[in-house]
Amino acid sequence: MKVLLIKDVKGLGKAGEIKEVKDGYGNNFLIGKGFAKSATTDVLRQFEAAKQRQAEDQRYEVESLNSLKTELEKVRVKIAKQVGANGALFGSITKDEIAAALKEQKNLEVDKKALDLGHVKTTGIYDVNVKFKHGISAKFEIEVVAE
Incomplete structure (x- = not known):
């Protein structure tokens, strides 16, 4: 099962990484505790859009701080x-x-x-x-x- 990590998980990876894990570990622990989401195309697309929005917000913040x-x-x-x-x-x-x-x-x-x-x-x-x-x-x- 492929999951997209939402939070850092010790021994597995950092937030934003896609990892291959066993089904039980992915469903019961990672997804159940809110550490990850199932890596479907919709979830990946939403994650990329959110990452682009965050980068745009940061760019705007840097510009306003420089002014x-x-x-x-x-x-x-x-x-x-x-x-x-x-x-x-x-x-x-x-x-x-x-x-x-x-x-x-x-x-x-x-x-x-x-x-x-x-x-x-x-x-x-x-x-x-x-x-x-x-x-x-x-x-x-x-x-x-x-x-």
């Missing part, structure tokens, strides 16, 4: 924060504040989890790295000013 990257690299965001007598900030600049400032000032949506920044506790200009999926990263500047 966001080019926009971000031209950006400088100002963040006003209260400053103490010695010139140090009360608290530090957080990823939430940077993401909110990007949305408010430049209308760019960036997930705060993608931002990479050390501790910012004084006024000045700082570089912020953004790490997206698919190995795409960008860098933009924030300017911290006294309120």
Whole structure:
């Protein structure tokens, strides 16, 4: 019996592979537990179509991330924060504040989890790295000013 593996099966193969297995193992375990489907022409055609859709979605996502990257690299965001007598900030600049400032000032949506920044506790200009999926990263500047 030929089966198309939906999930990785230890000792048999990875998802997307077509394997020849015994009928009982294929029907009772692999298909019964949802690890595989019977490798009919319809199932194979649907799997290939889904794989093409997934590749197209990934291509679109990479293109949109690259365009966001080019926009971000031209950006400088100002963040006003209260400053103490010695010139140090009360608290530090957080990823939430940077993401909110990007949305408010430049209308760019960036997930705060993608931002990479050390501790910012004084006024000045700082570089912020953004790490997206698919190995795409960008860098933009924030300017911290006294309120």
